[in-house]
Amino acid sequence: MTEAGASVDALVRAATRQLAAAGVPDPSREAWRLWADLQGELPGASLLTRDRAASTGEAERFQRAVARRVAGEPLAYVTGIAGFRRLTLKCDRRALIPRPETEGLVELVLQRQPGGVVVDVGTGSGCIALALADEGRYGAVVAVDRSPAALGLARENRDATGARVHLVLGDLCGGLAPASVHAVVSNPPYLTEAELAALEPGVRDHEPALALASGPDGLAATRRLVQEAGRVLRPGGWLALEVDMLRAPAVAALAGTAGLMDVTVHEDLFGRARYVLARRSEAE
Template sequence: MTEKIETWTIRKVLDWTKSYLADKGVDNARLESEWLLAAITGHDRVGLYVNYDQPLTDAELANYRSMVARRAKREPLQYILGTQEFYGVEFEVSPAVLIPRHDTEVLVMEALQRAPQAKTVLDIGVGSGCIALALARSLPEADVCGVEKSPEALKLAQRNAEHLGVRVTLCEGSLFEPFLGQRFDLVVSNPPYIPTADLAGLQPEVRDYEPLGALDGGADGLDFYRAIIASASQHLNPGGWLMVEVGIDQSMAVRELFAATGFTEIFIARDPQQIERVVGGKII
């Protein structure tokens, strides 16, 4: 008697994976199962349902199982897929960089709204390059620069720039160091802002996989804001803007740093969840 070989169709695989990942504590387990399987099969998510009864090949099933095993260990979906969408563009990501969040798009939007004529732009802490490259794409006449202390992150940001065909100047270093003597119309940053004591309580996807150097903002989470804001006036043209992303409940403390350093037209902007996410100000 011939033993019946189990057939794993798209429908069956998705149903099993949803339950398996949910049991491992993964949020949105069904949606993430779809993204993983779409990457393996070449279908988009609609195509998965159109081809619900299609069986997976042995190679597809083996690759999919490997990806699901990684996600079950709480490795971020974006690192497994190798990409993350930001401001309408796909960016390459890896454990060398913080995963771009859609909340950070507020920083880009505020910069474009308040400094649309900026000719010189600096992004401090480039990471994947998502902020600098989004600004460069929207301000094609501007000279956009970025600084990043991680060599691995800098290489990845450069690959993203080349892939998008965007011209930016990326330098290795910390804060304003590579640009001593230079001034900008706009300086932006999404610096590390998690208080050190809070790191252990973060979700496993963040705590165990994303780069610590892009998360740890010191005892109160404000170390990098103090450093950036204190030096910004020496690197901004008259009328230039400084804008930074902030963490939950940090906006007023950061606003006070802006005010104490002589910035004017200080503003706070909220993200789509109505969290105060961006603080900025203009130098006279």
Template structure:
């Protein structure tokens, strides 16, 4: 975008809206306002009521730089550095997958099954699920597990920022967890096939970590492992709650039942898609 010696906030936002719209951003006005805010605590709406204000040159330059990144295809959450997830603010960068609105339903479902005891979030990424469970539940312990050291470092930053009592564990899925140590397991594991991953929109594939997206030829490698080993780490009558690809929800539920899980059920996300599978460990060891 061309440099402007002196520009009002209104002019800067108009410039940003035009650039974002030209780049194909669907809600250019909302994103321009979002990018103006330099922290989650800043009220962008209050600024919008003062379009005549002339921001200082340094802030205008930072804003233009953020807009340029977004115009270049970088996801909004990475450009701004944060997103909201239920009642918590989550820092975001390329170390972890961006939390999606539909994943908030996983928290709702999990809390409907258990609000106390010990819970682990497998493949925590930003830590959004663990943070939300710690915030809204009354658990004795909340564990956040990830095999990526980078993702776990980001989750640690988010836990500190939220002052959340979350224990961080590095490891692959449930492998680092002790037997019969949990009342609830939640996971949003990788669940795309390799073909689906290859066909993803570049706004996802080019920016978000591959480690969090595909899971083998049929998309179920991580899910199978969670179903196989989940019964080991859960106490009797403990629950496993998974986010799944809507195209494979039925297959996942059938696999859970075949492996001896009880109470298997599929739930929809906020868009009406089959998105979550819950299953309970029965009395059998």
């Protein structure tokens, strides 16, 4: 325990030592980020007030959060927030933590289909749908998830951001009318159970398995989604998927087999094959 009246700097330095002992990368940066997020401010602002005495409540709350992080819980779940593009979203174990790679998927959708009706399948926290709606370009944004818990989190984020997103409890595109949407976008589960078991504990033990693994080859959900997307897309409409880099060729092949055209694989910021785009023919 830290003695009463300890400064913010002393608390963060103690946390840095704990995080370092637990093997957390860049422990000083993480400790300051943890403190700042709990305070609802940027790390730079916290550094400016590092010499002030922390209140007993602040110290206790911070120490509880540090203990959770030391135990391996992801930072975003400990603080309860995650940044995604311009948005700050509520984040907890009901859905995957939004990641920078998924921001790249949003960019590709904005480039290929900047208007019309867009559907985010497997919305989770709602990050994709909310980021698209935040652009103000679309006539309608629909977010679908089969998990009531995940959809509840998406609803909380929608209400907090004020974004115009229609939430639907459903399985993939099953509830959508034929030829009704201009784009289907998704970050579907794409791991096998064995790959899920081999993930780092921070992901494996905390993030929802339903959103991570899908069938013996990891492509069960994607295989169905590609087929269903071909049905619900309007002529010329786009399918945009985030995929595992090792499965990108297989997903591209699935899109071609489903009759979609202009199938392309795109890299993320780290140079890894991460996104598959395909389009329904204009002639259909």
